[in-house]
Amino acid sequence: MGGLDGKVAFITGVARGQGRSHAVRLARDGADIIGIDICADIEANHYAMATREELDETIELVEAEGGKMLGTVADVRDFHQVKTVLDAGVEHFGRLDIVCANAGIAPVAFRQLSIEEELAQWRAAIGVNLDGAYHTAWAAIPHLLAGQRGGAIVFTSSTAGLRGFGGLQGGGLGYAASKHGIVGLMRTLANTLAPFSIRVNTVHPTAVRTMMAVNPAMTEFLENYPEGGAHLQNPMPVEMLEPEDISAAIAYLVSDEAKYVTGVTFPVDAGFCNKL
Ligand SMILES: NC(=O)c1ccc[n+]([C@@H]2O[C@H](COP(=O)([O-])OP(=O)(O)OC[C@H]3O[C@@H](n4cnc5c(N)ncnc54)[C@H](O)[C@@H]3O)[C@@H](O)[C@H]2O)c1
Numbered sequence: 001m002g003g004l005d006g007k008v009a010f011i012t013g014v015a016r017g018q019g020r021s022h023a024v025r026l027a028r029d030g031a032d033i034i035g036i037d038i039c040a041d042i043e044a045n046h047y048a049m050a051t052r053e054e055l056d057e058t059i060e061l062v063e064a065e066g067g068k069m070l071g072t073v074a075d076v077r078d079f080h081q082v083k084t085v086l087d088a089g090v091e092h093f094g095r096l097d098i099v100c101a102n103a104g105i106a107p108v109a110f111r112q113l114s115i116e117e118e119l120a121q122w123r124a125a126i127g128v129n130l131d132g133a134y135h136t137a138w139a140a141i142p143h144l145l146a147g148q149r150g151g152a153i154v155f156t157s158s159t160a161g162l163r164g165f166g167g168l169q170g171g172g173l174g175y176a177a178s179k180h181g182i183v184g185l186m187r188t189l190a191n192t193l194a195p196f197s198i199r200v201n202t203v204h205p206t207a208v209r210t211m212m213a214v215n216p217a218m219t220e221f222l223e224n225y226p227e228g229g230a231h232l233q234n235p236m237p238v239e240m241l242e243p244e245d246i247s248a249a250i251a252y253l254v255s256d257e258a259k260y261v262t263g264v265t266f267p268v269d270a271g272f273c274n275k276l
Pocket of ligand 1: 158
């Protein structure tokens, strides 16, 4: 039991990695969870997405914390899927307080791509990371407004949403563009929703130990990246953060401790964005 007792959180990309960690942490703090994950691979992305079994494991982990969770397969690129699942979840739990737009992909491949493959990478990154973030917020905002209790939306951006890196492929450029785009979405919603006490912020993680950062396609890309991996090093002595490190920031941002924190780009990056 904790500061989120009685509250309900909607989390996308919840089957593994950071999304799972956020679900477990928010459940530990008292929230019930409505979660979605695609649980199917995306063709232009060169590593596997989560599975239905992983989504079920997340539900078990939330329940082990004493929380309740509705976990459903849905694709954030499809607004109507997101809305249908969220509407049903809010009907079930009776309210919505917290939104974590976390689902994301980072398509990379260290080889010459055809023009069609480049375009497919770009569209996949924008579709999941930016369209998906908008769909998530757009499906959730009517419920937050209807509740008349305020609320908290946190979009997961990246250090690549504040700094320009990612190479010259459609996937890397699409990733950086989408993660910067999320900041514009956040800032505008933060202004528009402030009168309703709905707070909107972004988190910007440096590399986190999840499938996105630790997969053969990403490892090969980073090893062969023109500038090597040096520019991706953190000033603090840590190569990769753990998902729980990002969940701690989310838990703060959605809590009443942060009740006047809105419109903020919140790095959890071991000093990455501050370095010269
Ligand atoms: N891992 C990192 O180094 C890192 C760094 C900065 C930011 N991020 C961001 O953190 C977020 C979480 O990523 P992660 O590190 O946990 O990686 P991950 O690949 O382990 O998790 C992403 C989850 O999103 C799901 N997903 C992907 N596309 C989806 C879709 N269209 N609809 C619904 N679900 C979908 C996947 O199945 C997976 O469960 C992403 O937005 C990512 O861009 C990650």
